[in-house]
Amino acid sequence: MEARKSTLKLILFTFGMFGFGFALVPLYDVFCDITGLNGKVTGPTITTYDQEISSREVKITFVTSNNKQMPWSFKSSSPQMKVETGQDYLMDFTFTNTTDKPMIAQAVPSVSPGRGARYFHKTECFCFEQQFLAAGESITIPVKFIIDPELPADISSLALGYTLFDVTEEFANLQAKN
Amino acid sequence: MSAVIDSHHDDHHHGPAKGFSRWLYTTNHKDIGSMYLWFSLVMLFIGGAMAMVIRAELFEPGSQIVSPEFYNQMVTNHGLIMVFGVIMPAFVGFANWMIPMQIGAPDMALPRLNNLSFWILPVAFGILLSTFFMEGGAPNFGWTFYAPLSTEYAPPTVTFFIFSVHIMGASSIMGSINIITTILNMRAPGMTLMKMPLFVWSWFITAYLLIAVMPVLAGAVTMMLMDIHAGTSFFKAGGGGDPVLFQHIFWFFGHPEVYIMILPAFGIVSHIIETFSRKPIFGYSSMVYAIASIALLSFVVWAHHMFTVGMPIAGELFFMYSTMLIAIPTGVKVFNWLSTMFKGSLTFETPMLFAIAFVALFTIGGLSGIMLAIAPADFQYHDTYFVVAHFHYVLVPGALFSLLAAAYYWIPKWTGKMYDETLGKVHFWMSFISVNLTFFPMHFVGLAGMPRRIPDYAMQFADWNMMVSVGAFLFGISQLLFLFIVLKCIYNGKEATTEVWEGAKDRGFEWTVDSPAPYHTFSSPPSMESLKSSS
Numbered sequence: 281m282e283a284r285k286s287t288l289k290l291i292l293f294t295f296g297m298f299g300f301g302f303a304l305v306p307l308y309d310v311f312c313d314i315t316g317l318n319g320k321v322t323g324p325t326i327t328t329y330d331q332e333i334s335s336r337e338v339k340i341t342f343v344t345s346n347n348k349q350m351p352w353s354f355k356s357s358s359p360q361m362k363v364e365t366g367q368d369y370l371m372d373f374t375f376t377n378t379t380d381k382p383m384i385a386q387a388v389p390s391v392s393p394g395r396g397a398r399y400f401h402k403t404e405c406f407c408f409e410q411q412f413l414a415a416g417e418s419i420t421i422p423v424k425f426i427i428d429p430e431l432p433a434d435i436s437s438l439a440l441g442y443t444l445f446d447v448t449e450e451f452a453n454l455q456a457k458n
Numbered sequence: 459m460s461a462v463i464d465s466h467h468d469d470h471h472h473g474p475a476k477g478f479s480r481w482l483y484t485t486n487h488k489d490i491g492s493m494y495l496w497f498s499l500v501m502l503f504i505g506g507a508m509a510m511v512i513r514a515e516l517f518e519p520g521s522q523i524v525s526p527e528f529y530n531q532m533v534t535n536h537g538l539i540m541v542f543g544v545i546m547p548a549f550v551g552f553a554n555w556m557i558p559m560q561i562g563a564p565d566m567a568l569p570r571l572n573n574l575s576f577w578i579l580p581v582a583f584g585i586l587l588s589t590f591f592m593e594g595g596a597p598n599f600g601w602t603f604y605a606p607l608s609t610e611y612a613p614p615t616v617t618f619f620i621f622s623v624h625i626m627g628a629s630s631i632m633g634s635i636n637i638i639t640t641i642l643n644m645r646a647p648g649m650t651l652m653k654m655p656l657f658v659w660s661w662f663i664t665a666y667l668l669i670a671v672m673p674v675l676a677g678a679v680t681m682m683l684m685d686i687h688a689g690t691s692f693f694k695a696g697g698g699g700d701p702v703l704f705q706h707i708f709w710f711f712g713h714p715e716v717y718i719m720i721l722p723a724f725g726i727v728s729h730i731i732e733t734f735s736r737k738p739i740f741g742y743s744s745m746v747y748a749i750a751s752i753a754l755l756s757f758v759v760w761a762h763h764m765f766t767v768g769m770p771i772a773g774e775l776f777f778m779y780s781t782m783l784i785a786i787p788t789g790v791k792v793f794n795w796l797s798t799m800f801k802g803s804l805t806f807e808t809p810m811l812f813a814i815a816f817v818a819l820f821t822i823g824g825l826s827g828i829m830l831a832i833a834p835a836d837f838q839y840h841d842t843y844f845v846v847a848h849f850h851y852v853l854v855p856g857a858l859f860s861l862l863a864a865a866y867y868w869i870p871k872w873t874g875k876m877y878d879e880t881l882g883k884v885h886f887w888m889s890f891i892s893v894n895l896t897f898f899p900m901h902f903v904g905l906a907g908m909p910r911r912i913p914d915y916a917m918q919f920a921d922w923n924m925m926v927s928v929g930a931f932l933f934g935i936s937q938l939l940f941l942f943i944v945l946k947c948i949y950n951g952k953e954a955t956t957e958v959w960e961g962a963k964d965r966g967f968e969w970t971v972d973s974p975a976p977y978h979t980f981s982s983p984p985s986m987e988s989l990k991s992s993s
Binding site for chain 1: 567568610631634635638639642643644669670671672673674675676677678681689691692694695696697698700703706707710768770
């Protein structure tokens with residue numbers, strides 16, 4: 281039964297490839313993590329830099345936008361700031377739930393140019409968790425960040441963008457449990 | 459169809475049942491092959507009608523006939539039907555008919571699976587086409603169904619679309635497993651792998667591509683399904699997912715998929731060119747290695763479809779160079795075909811005309827492909843009509859012409875009747891002229907910046923677009939002539955000889971059996987010695 285053997289092998293291979301399709305999801309994340317592609321930024325990092333490393337000035341631009349029909353108002357307190365590499369900075373972001381219903385939001389960060397993403401360290405960020413706001417409520421939360429002195433010399437400005445997503449439905453269950 | 463029924467079969471060969479149940483329950487590779495071919499011909503006219511709507515809308519600038527929403531549905535379903543409903547099933551139909559006959563096997567290795575893999579196809583396309591009559595309309599997000607357009611912003615019918623893609627994938631996978639098992643286990647004694655006919659080789663490799671990437675497509679649509687209905691966030695940035703991931707997974711499937719639609723064409727064209735050049739194919743083993751290397755390369759070039767997505771320079775360079783590498787094995791094939799024709803005793807019957815047009819026009823499509831592979835240039839070409847011109851050149855005068863060539867080449871063997879040579883040539887010249895009239899000007903408007911998938915365009919593109927539309931209507935009419943030629947051949951053709959084409963007997967087992975091919979062939983395997991040019 282040679283035919284049966286090859287059929288079984290091929291069926292196994294097919295299921296393997298179906299699994300591989302799903303394995304691409306974590307592989308993609310790992311690949312982006314390692315290479316810093318795609319402007320993806322990593323989780324909170326605790327970093328301090330030796331003051332002796334020569335620092336330089338970098339311009340940081342803050343961009344906020346809302347996904348789809350997300351009705352909240354979402355702003356940074358200043359559109360841009362000049363920073364020295366290797367030092368801690370704070371920038372305030374204000375969220376306002378302009379609707380008459382409680383909602384949950386998630387801000388997703390992205391750094392541009394993508395090459396600079398791995399040098400943009402956020403030590404504290406609201407983007408690591410969801411924001412729950414009652415109707416009409418407003419909140420101001422700072423982002424704490426350090427620009428790595430290793431930032432390639434040809435990058436003189438970075439943009440930190442946040443897109444605000446409405447995740448009320450996705451996290452409704454979680455909220456109920458808490 | 460009655461022409462394939464063997465009217466004077468031996469007693470121990472039971473003939474086909476009568477009526478519809480013959481087709482519903484059949485496990486005969488010839489019956490199933492015929493059903494695949496008729497199915498894809500029907501789908502060609504459905505998908506073609508959608509193309510006619512698109513070209514009618516684009517005949518003049520401004521909104522003409524259909525709403526932009528319906529136009530999007532036309533563009534999406536034209537693509538889906540032509541790819542999954544025409545080109546792929548047609549090649550599977552040829553595989554069913556010809557692979558057992560070319561390797562000297564009595565049937566496919568898994569005949570019942572074969573029946574199943576055909577009969578779920580009409581179900582899949584029934585589901586897809588039924589979405590036109592549902593609330594929200596048919597899928598409208600392009601045949602590449604990028605998330606989140608196909609998830610968060612999709613019409614509610616997207617679930618039916620996902621289900622139908624699952625069924626199409628299952629059909630292709632079952633068909634491919636069957637083809638590989640048949641080729642591995644049922645070859646005539648003495649037919650080593652490197653003595654297999656090139657059509658068998660091309661399908662052997664294509665079938666492996668299919669079982670490698672169709673499951674990945676199934677995974678992608680399953681993730682979409684879960685994002686839509688199960689609250690997961692594979693492609694939702696808000697939940698930690700990434701829409702760009704969709705494009706990577708899709709094109710990991712999508713690029714091998716475009717070779718799935720062209721590799722069997724390479725096999726077909728090789729057979730036709732050697733028959734009508736009356737010479738064995740030049741560089742047989744280099745042909746095999748070229749097909750294999752194209753197939754392997756197809757797995758490492760996918761991101762050239764998404765140069766503008768925001769990749770680092772290293773990625774752009776890698777995918778640019780790996781894509782350009784594909785030109786080498788493809789060039790080997792083109793020069794092998796030319797060398798086969800060189801100093802051959804050429805005659806220009808209809809299959810040969812289509813095959814030569816394939817070589818010339820497919821090469822044009824390949825060259826525009828190299829232009830698109832240049833990453834910095836692609837930023838200009840991306841999502842313009844230049845891309846539309848490129849892939850239509852490889853799929854219409856490429857894949858479709860090879861299918862038409864194959865139909866003319868083998869139809870005397872299937873039906874026992876010759877097609878009308880004069881009408882065949884008329885069909886060829888009408889198709890050849892109109893296909894170029896349709897797709898060549900698309901290069902110009904594309905380079906000038908006309909975007910694809912938009913139901914309107916700027917005034918300066920009006921003249922070329924009108925010409926394109928006229929060409930498209932003419933091409934549509936030409937294919938109705940093809941249907942007429944096929945029907946005329948079946949019902950009113952002249953008797954065909956066993957050999958059909960001069961000298962064909964020495965080139966393949968399929969030409970050693972009667973015309974029409976009996977319902978059962980090669981109950982005992984043929985001998986390789988009967989083929990003179992089997993070296």
